[in-house]
Amino acid sequence: MSVSNTVFPENPKWPEEGTSRVPFWAYTREDLYKKELDRLFYNDHWCYVGLDAEIPHAGDFKRTVIGERSVLMVREKDGSIHVVENVCAHRGMAFCRERHGNRDSLTCPYHQWNYSLSGDLQGVPFRRGVKQDGKVNGGMPADFKPSDHNLTKLKVATRGGVVFASFDHDVEPLEDFLGPVILGYFDRLFDGRKLKILGYNRQRIPGNWKLMQENIKDPYHPGLLHTWFVTFGLWRADNKSQLLMDTHHRHAAMVSTRGAAGKAADVTQVSSFKANMELNDPRFLDIVQEPWWGGPTAVMMTVFPSVIFQQQVNSVSTRHIQPDGHGAFDFVWTHFGFEDDSEEMTQRRLQQANLFGPAGFVSADDGEVIEWSQEAFETKPSHRALVELGGREVGDTDHMVTETLIRGMYEYWRKVMEAT
Ligand code: FES
Ligand SMILES: [Fe+2]
Numbered sequence: 001m002s003v004s005n006t007v008f009p010e011n012p013k014w015p016e017e018g019t020s021r022v023p024f025w026a027y028t029r030e031d032l033y034k035k036e037l038d039r040l041f042y043n044d045h046w047c048y049v050g051l052d053a054e055i056p057h058a059g060d061f062k063r064t065v066i067g068e069r070s071v072l073m074v075r076e077k078d079g080s081i082h083v084v085e086n087v088c089a090h091r092g093m094a095f096c097r098e099r100h101g102n103r104d105s106l107t108c109p110y111h112q113w114n115y116s117l118s119g120d121l122q123g124v125p126f127r128r129g130v131k132q133d134g135k136v137n138g139g140m141p142a143d144f145k146p147s148d149h150n151l152t153k154l155k156v157a158t159r160g161g162v163v164f165a166s167f168d169h170d171v172e173p174l175e176d177f178l179g180p181v182i183l184g185y186f187d188r189l190f191d192g193r194k195l196k197i198l199g200y201n202r203q204r205i206p207g208n209w210k211l212m213q214e215n216i217k218d219p220y221h222p223g224l225l226h227t228w229f230v231t232f233g234l235w236r237a238d239n240k241s242q243l244l245m246d247t248h249h250r251h252a253a254m255v256s257t258r259g260a261a262g263k264a265a266d267v268t269q270v271s272s273f274k275a276n277m278e279l280n281d282p283r284f285l286d287i288v289q290e291p292w293w294g295g296p297t298a299v300m301m302t303v304f305p306s307v308i309f310q311q312q313v314n315s316v317s318t319r320h321i322q323p324d325g326h327g328a329f330d331f332v333w334t335h336f337g338f339e340d341d342s343e344e345m346t347q348r349r350l351q352q353a354n355l356f357g358p359a360g361f362v363s364a365d366d367g368e369v370i371e372w373s374q375e376a377f378e379t380k381p382s383h384r385a386l387v388e389l390g391g392r393e394v395g396d397t398d399h400m401v402t403e404t405l406i407r408g409m410y411e412y413w414r415k416v417m418e419a420t
Contacts, residue, residue, distance in 0.1 A: 007380050014418075015384055019410035020392040025381035026410075027208035027374060032417070033326035039416050040305040041067030041323075046157060046164040046177050048307035048320055049073045049083055051334060053161060053195040059102045059117065064332075065322050066165060066306070070094050071154065072106070073163055076117045083165035084119035085152035106151070119151035160190025162318070178303065179246030185253045185299055189311055191292060194339035198350055201333040203358035207370035208377070209305075209323035210413075212331060215366050216302045217252050217405035219243065220389055225369060228361040231277055232285055234258060234313075243397045248415075249408030250304035256400070258297040258313070284355050286348055287313045304409065314345070315352035327374055331367070333357055 015021040026032065041047060047066040054062050055075040062073045063086060070086035088095045088108040095108035105122070106115040114123030124146065129139025154165040157174035164174055175183055205212065215221070219241070223230050241256035279285065287297075293311075301309040308319040316337070322330040335353040337346050356362045373385075387410075390402025394411055397404060 007382050009382050012382065014414065018392065019394070019407040019414065020386070020388045021384040022387055022406075022410055023381070023384045024377040026413075027210065027377045028326060028381045030326050033208075033323075035417060036305075037067045037323070040413075042069070043168045044171060044416075045168075045305060046166050046171060046174050047305070048303070048318065049163045049165045051161055051195050051197065051318065051336060052081060052158060052163055053197050053336065054100070054334070055081070057102065059104055060100070061096070061103065061106075061117075062100050063096050063098065064320070066154075066167065067323060069167075070096075071165065072096055073165075074106075074117045080118075081156055081158060081163055082118045083154040083156050083163070084115075085154070085167075087152065088113060089115075089121060089149040089151060115151055119153050121146040121149045121151075160187060160192060161195045162186075162190055178251060179248075181244050182246050182251045182253060182301060182303065185244075185255070185301055186303075186309065188292065188294065189299070189301075189309060189316065196337045196339050196341065196346070198335040198337055198346065198353065200335070201353075201357045201359065203331040203333070203363065203367055204328065205331055205367045205370050206328045207374035208326055209321050209329040210409075211370040211373055212308070212319075212321050212329065212366075213302050213304060213409060214406050215370065216254070216300050216308050217409060218403060219254055219256075219400035219405075220403060221369075225365050226362050232279070234285075239400065241398070241400045243400070243402065243405055245394075245396060245405065245408050248412050249394055249405075250412040252302050252405040252408065254298075254300045254400075254405070255296045256298045257295055283348075283351050286351070288345070288348065290314065302405075302409075304412070310356070312356050313352060314348050315356050316349065317353060317357075327378070331358070331363075 009025070012023060012025050015023060049064050049066065049071060050062050050073050055073060058075055058077045060075045064071060064073065071083050072086050074082045074084065076082055086094050086096045088110065090108065090111055090113050093108060093110055096106065105117060112125050113121065116122050124140065126138060127140045127144065129136040154167055155169045155171060157164045159174060178186060239256045239258055244253045244255065245251065297313055299311045303309065306321055310317045310319060317333050317335045320332040322332060324330060335349065337349045354360050358364055358367060387403045387406050390397065390404050394404055394408040
């Protein structure tokens with residue numbers, strides 16, 4: 001029997017061409033996925049948890065995840081933000097079920113263990129036993145120390161109103177993790193203005209989580225898949241643009257300026273490239289230039305592994321990647337604006353959020369192509385994807401006709417995942 005046609009290899013090796021090929025098994029192997037959780041989500045990296053505007057008052061909390069682990073982002077009475085794991089220190093249940101709420105303290109319903117907002121164990125029912133007929137029954141051992149049984153506390157970093165956390169207390173500072181180039185674009189969006197939460201979308205995508213990072217590192221597809229973009233002049237492959245990475249090539253920024261090329265010369269002008277197509281509701285494309293843009297009309301930032309920061313004209317949002325097994329993830333969008341926005345600007349941001357979001361004309365396409373990619377990967381993990389547009393190298397570019405950011409991400413992925 002020939003084994004050269006093995007479709008399900010047992011110990012597959014990365015193709016010799018390097019990251020201009022990505023083997024399908026990188027998206028299908030459950031053991032590899034568990035290793036990704038360990039090495040990318042639970043160690044050495046900062047992961048996104050939310051915006052501090054989501055928990056404005058003392059006692060406010062938001063439940064979310066890092067990788068697959070449930071965590072709570074909590075506002076303490078002194079205003080500080082804590083992130084604790086949603087796993088009771090007693091017998092381990094994920095005690096918090098609400099997505100958002102307000103509490104004086106955190107209590108597990110099973111045996112009522114009670115924790116402070118920063119995760120310190122402060123109450124254990126029957127700790128000293130129960131008196132009955134003049135004697136004390138049960139209770140915790142005499143050497144039981146509550147401080148040994150706090151909730152798992154994560155390291156927290158906030159910048160510009162964005163909250164990151166890490167299970168790894170030795171993780172490098174957030175600013176170093178992002179690197180100066182990505183940090184510059186991060187600070188452009190989160191420049192210290194108070195954020196205003198406009199709403200959420202949740203999108204379940206049956207594909208490997210890395211496909212979402214790839215999707216936002218892929219300037220090849222928008223003008224081809226999202227025909228809507230092109231029709232209404234929001235995207236052209238010859239837009240003035242830059243693709244930039246951190247030195248590890250794990251994070252990236254796709255920076256583009258609409259109207260710097262071709263027909264859509266005026267950024268506030270709705271230009272249809274198909275003369276007979278018109279929007280029934282032109283408010284979708286009521287775009288108003290904002291001073292903080294400083295040039296670019298769209299900056300899509302991928303911060304590896306957990307989050308995408310989006311500015312598409314007036315629509316700004318975070319998109320949180322929440323993996324669930326090797327073949328699915330939840331994609332959670334938080335649409336926001338700024339506290340000094342006029343009511344008109346808030347409405348405009350919401351309109352555009354609907355346009356770009358999962359119920360609109362753009363991200364629904366991305367969800368579907370990711371699903372169909374995963375579908376094929378599962379059938380023949382021995383095969384590979386081709387990532388050669390723009391060459392086989394990795395580097396910043398001043399054009400969009402390249403898949404270099406995807407090659408860069410897998411360079412980093414391999415470094416971390418193949419380390420012994
Ligand atoms: S499992 Fe939480 S109190 Fe027992
Ligand atoms: Fe897309």
